[in-house]
Amino acid sequence: MTSAKRWLLPDGVEEILPAEAHKLESLRRRVLDLYSSWGYRLVITPLIEFLDSLLVGTSHDLDIHTFKITDQLSGRMMGIRADMTPQAARIDAHCLNQDGLVRLCYADNALHTKPRGIMTSRVPILIGAELYGYSGVACDVELVCLMHETLQAVGIEKQLVVLGHVGIFRSLLSETELDEATRQRLFDAVQRKAYDEIDEVLDAAVIDVELREQLAKLTRMSGGSSVLEQAREAFAEGSADVSAELDELIAVAEGVRKRIPDVELGFDLCELRGYEYHTGIVFASYTEGYGRAVAKGGRYDHIGEVFGRARPASGFDTDLKTLAKLTNAEFPLPLGILAPESDDEALIARIRELRQSGEMVIINLGAEDISDQLCEEQQCDRKLVLENGSWEVQAVSH
Numbered sequence: 451m452t453s454a455k456r457w458l459l460p461d462g463v464e465e466i467l468p469a470e471a472h473k474l475e476s477l478r479r480r481v482l483d484l485y486s487s488w489g490y491r492l493v494i495t496p497l498i499e500f501l502d503s504l505l506v507g508t509s510h511d512l513d514i515h516t517f518k519i520t521d522q523l524s525g526r527m528m529g530i531r532a533d534m535t536p537q538a539a540r541i542d543a544h545c546l547n548q549d550g551l552v553r554l555c556y557a558d559n560a561l562h563t564k565p566r567g568i569m570t571s572r573v574p575i576l577i578g579a580e581l582y583g584y585s586g587v588a589c590d591v592e593l594v595c596l597m598h599e600t601l602q603a604v605g606i607e608k609q610l611v612v613l614g615h616v617g618i619f620r621s622l623l624s625e626t627e628l629d630e631a632t633r634q635r636l637f638d639a640v641q642r643k644a645y646d647e648i649d650e651v652l653d654a655a656v657i658d659v660e661l662r663e664q665l666a667k668l669t670r671m672s673g674g675s676s677v678l679e680q681a682r683e684a685f686a687e688g689s690a691d692v693s694a695e696l697d698e699l700i701a702v703a704e705g706v707r708k709r710i711p712d713v714e715l716g717f718d719l720c721e722l723r724g725y726e727y728h729t730g731i732v733f734a735s736y737t738e739g740y741g742r743a744v745a746k747g748g749r750y751d752h753i754g755e756v757f758g759r760a761r762p763a764s765g766f767d768t769d770l771k772t773l774a775k776l777t778n779a780e781f782p783l784p785l786g787i788l789a790p791e792s793d794d795e796a797l798i799a800r801i802r803e804l805r806q807s808g809e810m811v812i813i814n815l816g817a818e819d820i821s822d823q824l825c826e827e828q829q830c831d832r833k834l835v836l837e838n839g840s841w842e843v844q845a846v847s848h
Contacts, residue, residue, distance in 0.1 A: 462565045462572030473774050473781040474575065477604050478557050481577055481770075484603050488596055490555040490579045495537035497559070501527040506536055506756045515562045530561045534576055535765060536753065542582040543754030543761060552582040557770070567742050571771050578747070578767025582754075585762035587698055590731045590749060591705035597745050597766045598710055601735055605779035606744065610714050610736045613703055614721035616728045616748070617695040618685075622665050625689065626656050640669050640720050664688060671719040678703070681719060695730070702731055727753060733766070740776060744768060786810035787843055788830040790818040800834065800841040822846045 459465065466474065482492060500521070505513055517530040531537065534556050542552050557577040565572055579596055581589050594611060601609050619640070623633065632655045639647040648669050656662040667684045671677050678700055685692045703715055721732055723746065732748035747766020754761045789801055791813050801811045812828050814820055820833045825846045835844045 460572070462562075462570070464571060464573070469783055470774065472783050474770050476781045477770055477773055477777070478575070478577065480603055481600055481773075482555065482557055484599065485555040485579050485596070488553070488579075488592075490553040493538060493541055493554050493556055494558065495531065495534050495541070495556060498528050498530050499537075501529040503540065503757075504529040504531060504536060506753070515564065515566075517561055517563055532560050532562050534558070534560065534578065534767070535580065535750065538580045538765070539582075539750075539754045539761075539763060540757045542580075542763070543757035543759040547759070548583070551584055553579070554582070555579045570742075571769070574772075575770035576767050577770050578765060580763060580765030582761045582763045585751065587701045587705060587731075589762070589764050590702045590733070591709065593747060593764050593766055594702065594706050594733050595709050597733065597735055597747060597768075598706075598713060600768065601737070601744060601773075604773045605777040606737050606773070608737060609744070610716050611706070612716040612718050612721070612734050612736065612743075613699060613706075614718045614732045615695050615699045615730060616722055616732055617730050618681075618692055618699075618719055619665075619668060619722060621689060621691040621695060622661065622668060625658075625661055626665075628655050637722065641722055643669070643720070645669065660687070669720045672717065672721075674716060675703075677717040677719065699731065723748075731764070737776060740772075744772060744776065783829060784810055785829055785831040786812050787832045787834060788820050788825045788828050789813050789834040790820055791815050792818060794841075797834065797836075797841050804843070 486492075498519075501516075501518060505516065512533055515532045517532075519528050519530070520526075521528045538554050538556060541554065542548075546552055555578065557575065560574050560576050562572045562574070566574075579593065581593060594613070598609065598611055623636075628636065632651060636648065636651045636655075639651060649666060652662045652666055656665065664684060667680070671681055671684075678696075681696055685696060699717075699719075703717075706713055706715065721734075723732060723734075727750050728748040729751045730749035732746075734743035734746035736742075737744055745766055745768035747764070749762075749764040751762045752760040753763060787804060787809055789797065789811055801813070804811050811834075812830060814824065814828070820835075825831070825833050831846050832843050833846060834841050836842075837844075
């Protein structure tokens with residue numbers, strides 16, 4: 451690469467300039483303050499760690515999004531985190547080792563081998579919340595409501611919350627005798643909502659007519675509240691597991707509506723995102739003008755088993771960079787006070803006093819004279835001037 455090209459960055463990797471950095475940091479503080487008010491404690495997880503613990507219980511999708519390197523000290527494979535959920539689960543299971551409820555939150559950079567979608571960053575700033583130690587629907591209700599309030603807190607008012615339950619598909623699939631290759635083909639087709647292909651696989655591989663029809667209907671069940679009624683009817687003669695999972699989904703929806711009466715809910719019973727590690731309810735928030743989920747999460751019980759304790763768990767996350775693009779809230783850079791460079795003890799004391807009171811004071815290095823134009827260049831709307839023997843803050847004329 452020539453010296454003229456050294457400023458280029460890899461695709462999907464970006465620098466964050468002061469105005470955008472201020473916006474992101476303002477959003478981060480606002481969201482973390484929200485999580486703190488709900489009792490979620492901040493944790494900071496390592497950027498890099500051994501691969502066999504980083505990818506425990508996670509999906510193939512996360513595996514291929516994780517950068518892998520060799521540790522020069524141990525010779526073992528290491529990964530740069532692409533997600534923080536496994537790390538938070540380890541903290542709960544191994545480091546904290548508490549018997550009661552544990553609420554954790556985080557906000558930090560991750561790294562992806564390739565973008566998750568069009569115009570998404572390979573270096574997202576993930577911010578999210580996880581709740582451990584409670585298997586009841588109240589846990590999922592709390593997290594869905596917190597996810598909804600997260601978007602509201604950053605100025606994304608209009609959102610659609612979509613609920614699903616991976617257990618229903620898993621329970622129906624367990625009643626079939628499909629081999630692994632056929633299961634994978636069906637799973638891929640369901641993910642793409644390729645209905646002709648779904649029907650082709652089911653017709654060829656599922657002998658039980660009733661079970662085949664139930665699976666076919668399930669893959670079409672997405673939309674408004676009528677989806678729950680359709681599911682009740684379709685699975686009326688289904689297994690006890692399917693009935694229990696559908697009851698759980700309905701209970702979560704009712705719980706969310708009681709807490710957020712004006713929430714717009716949708717349902718997608720064939721949403722299999724995170725199928726390899728999610729164990730129950732899955733949920734996501736969408737907003738106009740953005741074709742992907744803005745925030746997403748779900749239940750992932752027992753992921754901490756490999757760390758010594760299998761605990762009920764549920765959580766969600768979002769990308770601060772995405773929130774910054776979608777928010778209508780304004781976060782202008784704070785304006786400061788420009789001060790001359792001087793060894794005057796009174797000036798030094800005045801600058802210290804202003805800074806301690808929360809003001810931003812910038813010293814004009816190399817010059818004592820301060821023009822209004824210079825103040826504007828330094829993003830200052832005031833300046834310190836010596837008047838009648840004391841240093842006073844004076845507004846800059848425009």
